[in-house]
Amino acid sequence: MRTTAALRALLDFDTADYIDHARSVGRDRLDPALRAWMAEAYEDVTVILALDGDRLSRQERAVLRLAELVFQSEWKLALPEGESPEQVAARGGGPLDRRGKRYQPYGNVRLLNHALGTRGHAPDSAVERACWQAVRAIASGWRAYEQRTVDGTETWAQDALPDPALLGERIVRLDALVSLTGGRAPALRPAAATPPRRLRDYLTPHWRANILEHLTVLPQTTQHDEVTFLRVIHLVEATTWGVLARVMSAAEWLRAERWEYASECLDRAAALAAAQTEALLVMRRTMPVEHFHGFRAATGDASAVQAFPTQLLHIHLLGVHPEKVQALHEATENAYVLLHHNPDFEPLRDLLHRVPDEAAGRRVLDAAHRLDQELYAWRKIHYGVAMRYLPAQTTGSGGTSGAPYLRSFYQDRLFDADRSLLPQHRSAETAAPGPWVRARPVLSPFN
Amino acid sequence: MTTSAGPAAAVERADLPHGCLPSRHQRRILVCAAAAPTGPSELHRATARWQRQYIGGVFVRIPATATQQHRVLAEFTAAGCSPQTTHFYRPADLAALGPLARRIAGLRLAHGCDPVRTAELLVLGATDVVGPYPPQDLAAARAVARCVNTHIGEDWLVRPEATPIPGTSPPAGGPQAHRAPTPGELDDHFADTARALAAEAESRLEILDQLPPDTGTDCRAAPYAVTGPGHG
Numbered sequence: 001m002r003t004t005a006a007l008r009a010l011l012d013f014d015t016a017d018y019i020d021h022a023r024s025v026g027r028d029r030l031d032p033a034l035r036a037w038m039a040e041a042y043e044d045v046t047v048i049l050a051l052d053g054d055r056l057s058r059q060e061r062a063v064l065r066l067a068e069l070v071f072q073s074e075w076k077l078a079l080p081e082g083e084s085p086e087q088v089a090a091r092g093g094g095p096l097d098r099r100g101k102r103y104q105p106y107g108n109v110r111l112l113n114h115a116l117g118t119r120g121h122a123p124d125s126a127v128e129r130a131c132w133q134a135v136r137a138i139a140s141g142w143r144a145y146e147q148r149t150v151d152g153t154e155t156w157a158q159d160a161l162p163d164p165a166l167l168g169e170r171i172v173r174l175d176a177l178v179s180l181t182g183g184r185a186p187a188l189r190p191a192a193a194t195p196p197r198r199l200r201d202y203l204t205p206h207w208r209a210n211i212l213e214h215l216t217v218l219p220q221t222t223q224h225d226e227v228t229f230l231r232v233i234h235l236v237e238a239t240t241w242g243v244l245a246r247v248m249s250a251a252e253w254l255r256a257e258r259w260e261y262a263s264e265c266l267d268r269a270a271a272l273a274a275a276q277t278e279a280l281l282v283m284r285r286t287m288p289v290e291h292f293h294g295f296r297a298a299t300g301d302a303s304a305v306q307a308f309p310t311q312l313l314h315i316h317l318l319g320v321h322p323e324k325v326q327a328l329h330e331a332t333e334n335a336y337v338l339l340h341h342n343p344d345f346e347p348l349r350d351l352l353h354r355v356p357d358e359a360a361g362r363r364v365l366d367a368a369h370r371l372d373q374e375l376y377a378w379r380k381i382h383y384g385v386a387m388r389y390l391p392a393q394t395t396g397s398g399g400t401s402g403a404p405y406l407r408s409f410y411q412d413r414l415f416d417a418d419r420s421l422l423p424q425h426r427s428a429e430t431a432a433p434g435p436w437v438r439a440r441p442v443l444s445p446f447n
Numbered sequence: 448m449t450t451s452a453g454p455a456a457a458v459e460r461a462d463l464p465h466g467c468l469p470s471r472h473q474r475r476i477l478v479c480a481a482a483a484p485t486g487p488s489e490l491h492r493a494t495a496r497w498q499r500q501y502i503g504g505v506f507v508r509i510p511a512t513a514t515q516q517h518r519v520l521a522e523f524t525a526a527g528c529s530p531q532t533t534h535f536y537r538p539a540d541l542a543a544l545g546p547l548a549r550r551i552a553g554l555r556l557a558h559g560c561d562p563v564r565t566a567e568l569l570v571l572g573a574t575d576v577v578g579p580y581p582p583q584d585l586a587a588a589r590a591v592a593r594c595v596n597t598h599i600g601e602d603w604l605v606r607p608e609a610t611p612i613p614g615t616s617p618p619a620g621g622p623q624a625h626r627a628p629t630p631g632e633l634d635d636h637f638a639d640t641a642r643a644l645a646a647e648a649e650s651r652l653e654i655l656d657q658l659p660p661d662t663g664t665d666c667r668a669a670p671y672a673v674t675g676p677g678h679g
Contacts, residue, residue: 034456041652047648048546050645053546054545054546058656062651062653062656065653094639113545120647120651120653120654121472121473121475121572121605121647121650122472122603122604123470123472123601123602123603124470124471124472125468125470125472125601125602126470126601127603153655168584185586203525225633248473249471252474253471261468261469261556261569264468267470271492336502336503338531339502339503339531340502343499344496344498344499344500345499345500345502432531433531433532437531438499438504438643439502439506439531439532439533439534440503440643441473441475441501441502441503442473442503443473443505444643444646444647445643445647445649446643446646
């Protein structure tokens with residue numbers, strides 16, 4: 001064992017104190033000594049798991065697996081300015097080791113993925129179920145948070161509150177989003193009212209809800225609507241994973257000429273995409289522009305171009321869009337997605353062109369069209385969000401051009417306005433990422 | 448009804464009764480390379496195509512000796528397999544599977560089978576196994592997966608199936624041979640793959656952590672136990 005004391009300190013880490021402190025002052029203003037301790041603790045955890053894992057009890061191992069995700073976020077955020085890929089390579093790190101205020105640690109996305117079960121080779125049914133459960137839990141928890149804000153009983157992130165009318169509309173919209181989840185999956189056991197004290201308390205049957213309610217929502221500031229921003233990020237991530245899982249399965253069913261199963265997968269994906277749109281509208285309709293500007297600087301280099309489930313979904317539907325290649329190269333954590341840019345990769349659009357002209361085939365195309373409509377609606381709203389919240393000629397976070405970047409491909413879709421399948425865009429060139437980039441499967445422990 | 452890989456018997460229904468959509472995993476393919484030289488073959492061409500279709504989902508098990516490794520890698524890279532998109536690994540790279548193998552052995556489902564081989568299939572999440580693989584270890588992996596999935600109530604573990612080498616048209620972009628990695632690059636590649644396999648093994652251990660303590664006793668009863676080749 002590296003040191004018994006080090007292990008004991010990790011196992012006894014006061015998670016509740018960390019969460020309460022981060023929420024009361026803003027994560028950006030956490031005690032630097034605590035953040036430094038957590039960053040070092042991440043390195044201790046990885047060493048213990050790699051070298052002493054055999055000597056840990058089953059519970060100790062489970063706690064450290066969770067601790068790795070919690071502490072890694074602080075390890076990555078410990079470097080407030082962006083770290084370049086060259087700097088990462090110079091210290092022997094790989095693309096996943098890139099530090100700085102990037103999307104993944106900003107949104108505690110790895111913890112979210114842990115709750116969704118998308119860090120392992122999971123069946124599509126389990127991913128879909130977990131996604132619906134997460135949507136319900138996140139929307140319900142967020143709704144309760146806003147109700148406590150209205151009642152004057154909430155204690156954290158209460159700066160720059162929206163006016164009562166907007167808060168009221170937000171609650172109504174969240175109720176509607178919760179309703180969309182009805183009948184889709186059994187609800188999770190409810191989260192604890194306050195953050196559990198120890199990491200081992202996140203291994204109980206309530207663990208998923210506790211992670212979604214407490215561990216993932218840590219805004220950088222005390223601005224109220226940064227909570228909105230984070231909650232929408234999590235809702236979009238959750239729904240995207242569900243859509244992606246069903247789209248990948250639909251593609252395999254199409255290859256096997258199992259048309260009914262493909263239709264069903266695409267229908268289920270469309271339902272999740274509809275929920276995703278409703279989630280984005282909660283922010284679009286109830287968050288004033290000036291509120292976004294109140295915390296935007298605190299998001300640092302975080303950008304949705306770094307959200308790899310969204311990029312992978314687009315690729316599995318439509319292939320790699322030529323206008324995105326440069327931005328994907330620069331989001332080095334996920335540059336491996338560019339490996340899909342080759343003539344043998346068949347996105348859904350390719351496979352749909354081979355569906356037979358008979359009843360079963362037409363049902364596949366109908367389901368694909370419904371999904372296409374939902375995702376197109378979401379992309380239009382997302383583009384509108386960028387136009388609304390980002391001043392003209394402002395670069396988007398993460399180095400893209402913001403709204404112009406989105407405009408260049410938001411109309412890339414499966415079907416034309418007259419419901420004819422659009423042809424697949426072809427490029428003779430491949431867009432290979434740097435030689436140090438390795439492929440990984442969609443559902444990977446590195447998520 | 449659930450299945451974890453490959454097409455089942457053809458069933459065409461206009462409306463699926465509720466709950467009848469089989470769940471499926473993302474496809475992952477394990478290719479077992481032969482020790483003896485084969486020259487360019489259907490297997491190499493098929494692997495080159497698969498690794499471009501299923502990014503991150505193709506694993507190639509190569510022989511243990513250094514001489515054979517170089518020869519096998521040269522054959523695959525000449526056919527178009529890239530070390531960026533294909534996970535080549537040696538038997539020695541499975542060292543991190545020890546804890547999982549011991550847990551699998553504790554289930555006592557398959558006497559005479561190699562728990563490390565069983566763990567290998569489950570860690571890779573192999574939906575398709577192509578090339579020579581001991582049939583009793585394949586059957587053991589299927590038995591473990593079926594038992595664990597039944598106890599958990601979800602198809603978390605994949606039940607691998609032996610898949611024949613398809614008669615494959617060349618890769619759509621034409622043959623694109625890749626340079627075989629240098630010894631230094633190869634060492635890095637194996638280290639990266641071993642790290643990925645260790646992470647996958649942790650993921651499977653998390654699944655087994657959900658089992659009740661007496662699952663081994665339960666699993667030894669039929670129909671889970673493997674009693675000979677072809678079962679599972």
